[in-house]
Amino acid sequence: MGSVVATALLVTVTGVLVLKEAVGGGAPSAYAATAGCGKAPTLTSGQRSIQTSGKSRSYILRIPDNYDMNRPYRLIFGFHWRGGTANDVDSGGTDGYNWSYYGLRAQANNSTIFVAPQGFNNGWANSGGEDLVFVDDLVRQIQAALCVDTTQLFALGFSYGGGMSYAIACARATVFRAVAVYSGAQLSGCDGGTQPIAYMGLHGLQDNVLNISNGRSLRDRFVRNNGCTAQNPPEPAAGSLSHRVTAYTGCRSGYPVVWAAFDGGHTPGPIDGCNCDGWRTWTKDEVWKFFTQFQSGPSTPPTSGTPSTSRPPTSAPATSRPPTTPASGASCTASFRTVNSWPGGFQGEVTVTAGNAAINGWTVRWTLASGQTVTQAWNGTLTTSGSTVSVANTTYNGSLSANASTTFGFLANGTATNPSLTCTSP
Numbered sequence: 001m002g003s004v005v006a007t008a009l010l011v012t013v014t015g016v017l018v019l020k021e022a023v024g025g026g027a028p029s030a031y032a033a034t035a036g037c038g039k040a041p042t043l044t045s046g047q048r049s050i051q052t053s054g055k056s057r058s059y060i061l062r063i064p065d066n067y068d069m070n071r072p073y074r075l076i077f078g079f080h081w082r083g084g085t086a087n088d089v090d091s092g093g094t095d096g097y098n099w100s101y102y103g104l105r106a107q108a109n110n111s112t113i114f115v116a117p118q119g120f121n122n123g124w125a126n127s128g129g130e131d132l133v134f135v136d137d138l139v140r141q142i143q144a145a146l147c148v149d150t151t152q153l154f155a156l157g158f159s160y161g162g163g164m165s166y167a168i169a170c171a172r173a174t175v176f177r178a179v180a181v182y183s184g185a186q187l188s189g190c191d192g193g194t195q196p197i198a199y200m201g202l203h204g205l206q207d208n209v210l211n212i213s214n215g216r217s218l219r220d221r222f223v224r225n226n227g228c229t230a231q232n233p234p235e236p237a238a239g240s241l242s243h244r245v246t247a248y249t250g251c252r253s254g255y256p257v258v259w260a261a262f263d264g265g266h267t268p269g270p271i272d273g274c275n276c277d278g279w280r281t282w283t284k285d286e287v288w289k290f291f292t293q294f295q296s297g298p299s300t301p302p303t304s305g306t307p308s309t310s311r312p313p314t315s316a317p318a319t320s321r322p323p324t325t326p327a328s329g330a331s332c333t334a335s336f337r338t339v340n341s342w343p344g345g346f347q348g349e350v351t352v353t354a355g356n357a358a359i360n361g362w363t364v365r366w367t368l369a370s371g372q373t374v375t376q377a378w379n380g381t382l383t384t385s386g387s388t389v390s391v392a393n394t395t396y397n398g399s400l401s402a403n404a405s406t407t408f409g410f411l412a413n414g415t416a417t418n419p420s421l422t423c424t425s426p
Contacts, residue, residue, distance in 0.1 A: 034072070034143035034144070034146070034147060034148045034149075034150060035143065035144050036069075036142075036143055036144055036145045036146040036147050036148065037069065037070060037072060037147035037148075038069060038070055038147070039069060040069060041063065041067065041069060041145055041146050042144075042145040043061055043063070043141070043142065043145040043146060044061070044063065045061055045062050045063045046060065046061065047059070047060050047086075047087075048060070048061055050134075050137055050138065050141055051137075051404075052130075052133055052134045052137040052138075053130045053133050053134070053401075053404075054401040054404065055130075057117070057118065057134050058086065058117075058118045059086055059115055059116060059117045059118055059138060060086045060087065060089075060090040060115070060116040060118075061113070061114075061115050061142070062090060062100075062101075062105065062113070062114040062115070062116075063113055063146065064108075064110035064111065064112065064113065065110050066110050067146075068147070069147055070147065071147060072147050072148060072149035072150075072152070073111070073112060073113045073146070073147060073148055073149060073152070074111070074112045074113070074148075074149055074152035074153075074154065074291075075112070075113045075114075075115065075139075075142060075148050075149075075152060075153050075154070076101065076104060076108075076112055076113070076114050076115070076153075076154045076155070076156070076291070077114075077115050077116075077117065077135065077138075077153075077154070077155040077156070077157075077165075077168075078090075078101040078102060078104070078114060078115070078116045078155075078156055078157065078161075079116075079117065079119070079124065079155065079156070079157030079158075079160075079161030079162075079164045079165055080116065080118075080119065080122070080157070080158075080160075080161050081157070081158045081159035081160050081161050082122060082123045082124075082159060082160035083122050083123075084122060084161070085118060085122060086116035086117060086118040087116075089101060089102070089116040089161075090114070090116045092105075092279070095278060095279040098279040099269070099278075099279040100114075101114050101116070101156075102156060102158065102182070102268055102269075102283070102284060102287070103269075103279055103281070103283070103284025103287075103288075104156070104284060104287065104288055104291075106284075107284060107285070107288040108288075113142065113146060113148065115138060115142065117131075117134060117135065117138060119131065119160070119161075119164070123160050124157075124160050124161065124163060124164035124167075124187065124188045125187075125188065126164065126167055126188040126189050128395075128396060129171075129189070129191060129394075129395065129396025129397070130396070131164060131167070131188065132167060132168070132171055132172065132191070132396060133396060133397055133406065135168065135172070136172075136379070136397075136406070136407065139153065139175065140407060150339060150340065151177060152177060152294075153175060153176045153177055154176060154177060154178050154179065154180075154291050155168045155169075155176055155179045155180075156179065156180040156181075156182065156287060157181070157182065157184070158182040158183055158184075158267075158268040159182070159183055159184065159209070159210065159266065159268075160187055160188070161182075161184075162181040162182045162183055162184025162185070163181075163184050163185055163186060163187030163188040164187075164188045165179045165180065165181050165184065166179070166181050166184050166186060166188065166190065166218050167188035167189050167190060167191070169181075169193075169197050169199060169222065170189070170190035170191055170192050170193035170221075171189075171190070171191040171192045171193075172378070173192070173195035173196065173197035173225075174195060174376070174378045174409065174411075175378070175409070176197065177197070177198060177294055178197065178198035178199065178200070178290065178291055178294070179197065179198075179199060179200070180200040180201075180202065180287045180290065180291070181199075181200070181201050181202070181215070181218060182202045182203075182268040182283070183202065183203050183204060183207055183209075183210055183215065183266050183267070183268065184201070184203075184210065184214065184215060184218055185210045185214035185215070185218070186214070186217070186218065190221075191394075191395075191396065193221060193225075194225060195225060196222070196225045196226045196227070196252060196255040197222065197225070197226075197255065198226075198254070198255055198256050198257075198290075198294070199219065199222035199226070199256075199257050199258075200257075200258040200259075200260065200286075200287060200290045201215050201216075201218060201219040201258075201259050201260070202215075202260040202261075202262070202268070202283055202286075202287075203215030203216070203260075203261060203262075204261075204262050204263070204264040204265050204266060204267065204270060205235060205236065205238060205261060205262065205263050205264070206238070206263065206264055206265045207264075207265055207266045208265060208266065209265075209266040210266065212261070216259075219257065219259055222257055223248060223257050225255075226248075226251045226252055226255040226256070226257055227250065227251060227252040227255070228248040228249065228250050228251040228252075228257050229248065229249050229250035229251075231248065231249075233246035233248070233259045233261070234246060235261035236261060236262060236263045237263070238263060239263065240263045241263050241264070241272060241273050241274060241275065242262070242263055242272050242273075243260060243261065243262035243263070243270065243272060243282060244260070244261055244262075245258060245259070245260045245286055246258065246259045246260075254294070256290075256293075258286075258290055260283070260286055264277070268281075268283060269281035269283060269284075270282075270283065331354065331355045331357060331359050331424075331425045332352055332353060332354050332355060332359055332362050332400075332423040332424070332425050333352075333353050333355070333423055334350055334351065334352050334353075334364045334421040334422070334423035335350070335351050335353075335421070336348060336349070336350050336351075336366075336418060336419055336421060337349050337351075338416045338418075339409070341415075341416045344413060344414070345411065345412060345413050345414070346411075346412055346414070346415070346416035347409065347410070347411055347412075348409065348410050348411075348412065348416070349407055349408070349409045350364055350380075350391070350407060350408055350409075350410075350421065351405050351406075351407050352364060352393075352400070352405060352406050352407070352408070352423060353400075353403065353404070353405040354400040354401065354402055354403060354404050354405070354425075355402070355403070356402050356403065357402050358399070358400060358401045358402050358404075359398075359399070359400050359425040360398060360399050360425075360426065361392070361393055361398040361399075361425055361426045362392070362393050362398060362400070362423060362424070362425045363390060363391070363392045363393070363423070363424050363425075364380075364390070364391050364392075364408075364421055364422070364423050365388065365389065365390045365391075365421070365422050365424075366388075366389055366419040366420060366421050366422070367387050367388055367389070367419065367420070368387045368388075368389060368412075368414075368419075369414065369415070369417045369419070370414075371413075371414040371415065372387075372412055372413065372414035372415070372417070373412060373413045373414065374389055374410050374411070374412045375410075375411050375412060375413060376410060376411045377391055377408060377409065377410040377411075378408065378409050378410070379394060379397060379406070379407060379408035379409060380392060380393060380394060380397075380408035380410075381393070381394060382410070391408055391410070393406075
């Protein structure tokens with residue numbers, strides 16, 4: 001644990017490049033399963049690599065020892081600090097298994113899939129959004145190879161890794177259910193940052209690397225987004241060597257905000273009663289409790305600022321639909337699949353793939369079936385005109401190397417159908 005603090009983010013925010021859950025009783029609902037369910041896993045535990053944004057990136061995957069291909073698992077991303085590595089997160093350092101993934105792996109007891117991505121230069125600058133695309137590609141690869149509950153994605157990280165978890169909260173609030181940010185700051189950007197997501201912040205009063213004011217600022221964004229009642233939550237007295245955990249009131253159903261302040265420094269593992277840190281910390285219990293409070297099933301973000309508390313009933317699983325045959329465009333193709341569906345609505349995903357040459361920008365178009373309306377999209381810029389839908393790339397996923405892919409998703413009212421897609425590139 002001591003090495004974590006020693007090699008953590010040793011810079012101030014000034015001048016740094018700023019660039020949805022455990023099943024609470026019972027098995028997950030079938031409609032939350034991924035393409036990897038029901039088949040032998042095509043990924044195994046250990047260090048792996050993936051091509052993303054035209055580069056080779058590495059990560060460590062940890063699959064439960066008793067993995068069941070017919071059971072959808074929660075998926076937790078653990079991000080390392082500056083100067084740390086994916087191996088540090090996975091191995092737990094000198095504290096071993098007890099501190100693996102900030103102590104959550106032991107808490108999970110073979111109920112969760114964990115992944116530790118490796119940052120460039122042991123950090124998370126997220127230049128041009130490439131670290132977010134890295135996460136997108138990892139989610140896609142893992143869900144295709146393993147049985148994952150799509151409503152059970154979580155992220156946590158310390159210091160620079162906390163900044164990356166915050167970037168996910170800003171930009172992937174419709175993909176991830178909740179995040180926990182340990183001693184973080186806005187270091188990896190905040191693309192979007194207007195959607196609600198369950199959020200937990202943990203920070204030390206005596207943090208001399210990233211002042212606690214940074215953690216409060218990150219927290220307050222999601223206090224607003226989640227419709228919580230604004231307050232200054234109580235924090236422990238200096239010198240008390242204690243902690244205070246506060247759950248905000250008034251938050252939209254399904255979007256809690258929790259603030260955990262402690263009398264200590266820059267560490268993810270403070271221990272009450274001593275000026276020290278380690279795997280016996282209270283943080284692992286609090287974060288695990290926060291992540292595992294949610295029930296399996298989609299939590300649809302509210303649109304037009306109106307809270308939405310309705311969830312598709314677990315008794316009505318969606319039918320699995322195969323991807324559409326890719327539709328050709330000028331230099332790209334697009335294919336569709338239904339991720340989730342429920343009475344009166346569905347969630348779709350479109351994969352955009354470049355042809356035999358690199359592209360710089362893309363647009364996918366289709367015509368809505370009778371009764372369908374698209375209410376929200378992510379990883380793309382949505383435009384609708386009557387029954388015609390157009391989704392163009394964002395700033396971070398428009399440039400694709402030859403044969404490379406990216407995805408965008410959307411929520412829609414109506415009954416799911418397989419649309420005829422066209423993909424064009426400038």
